Amino acid sequence: MIKDIYNMADEKMDKTILNLKNDFASLKAGRATxxxxxxxxxxxxxxxxxxxxxxxxxxxxxxxxxxxxxxxxxxxxxxxxxxxxxxxxxxxxxxxxxxxxIPELTEETRKELVKVIKKTAEEAKISIRSIRKDCNNKIKNLKKEDDISEDDIKVAENEIQKKTDKFIKEIDNLVDKKESEVMSV
Known part of the structure; x- marks a missing residue:
């Protein structure tokens, strides 16, 4: 049962990262793609x-x-x-x-683009945290059904938090990469 929750978390968080990458790819960053x-x-x-x-x-x-x-x-x-x-x-x-x-980016346009990148990334982080919340609620529901012990709940919540931290870090890395791409074009 908990494995299903872990798999669901991975799947949904992966989709969030994929959507973020697609959003970043469609941004006009001074290079034609x-x-x-x-x-x-x-x-x-x-x-x-x-x-x-x-x-x-x-x-x-x-x-x-x-x-x-x-x-x-x-x-x-x-x-x-x-x-x-x-x-x-x-x-x-x-x-x-x-x-x-594709026109050359001005300094002002670059700064605006960085704002858009950060806003888009923050929306992705909110989505990741929402997935974490849903997973933790499902874990707590397992406790109510007496299918899981208190210790197992703590372990499962810690595991979901580790996944959340990993995906948030990946979002930060994508933002850094895209930001440096925009500022160096």
């Missing part, structure tokens, strides 16, 4: 689709994204979705491909 477009949905063929399902996205230069739609008719839809997004980049369209030139 295809993952910057992951959150942009394009209305095409009667439904909403991610850009990577409509086009090949490549990085021919460090600050340029090249989007080559498989169907040339969808180029206007892709361009419109990029303009509507929070990316803040004007696409240039030559009829065959869309080019996105």
């Amino acid at each position: 295809p993952s910057m477009l992951d959150r942009i949905q394009v209305e095409c063929y009667g439904s909403m689709m991610p850009i990577n399902q409509l086009a090949n996205v490549s990085v021919p230069e460090p600050r340029v994204l090249l989007i080559q739609p498989w169907d040339k008719n969808s180029i206007k839809d892709i361009e419109k979705s990029i303009l509507k997004s929070d990316l803040g980049i004007n696409p240039s369209n030559d009829g065959n491909v869309i080019r996105l030139v």
Whole structure:
């Protein structure tokens, strides 16, 4: 029973870290990465689709994204979705491909980006702590059902705390890495 709680904690905390990594990857950090477009949905063929399902996205230069739609008719839809997004980049369209030139980051933009990184990381930490709380509640419920001793509860709570500390440390490491990447671009 406790093993199930440990596994659930690991699984949920891993998902939180994965979501944080995805959020960090989609941030505009002065370098072009295809993952910057992951959150942009394009209305095409009667439904909403991610850009990577409509086009090949490549990085021919460090600050340029090249989007080559498989169907040339969808180029206007892709361009419109990029303009509507929070990316803040004007696409240039030559009829065959869309080019996105990522602007150099100013010092002020870098500082704002670091604030966003820290805010996103704090939300991930809150999520990790919430998972810890849920797990500890499940452990305490086992005691109420008399399925577990007081000592086993303490051991289980300590184990959940160790997992929490490990994942919080991983979040801090990801923040440090992303922050240094943003400040050194």
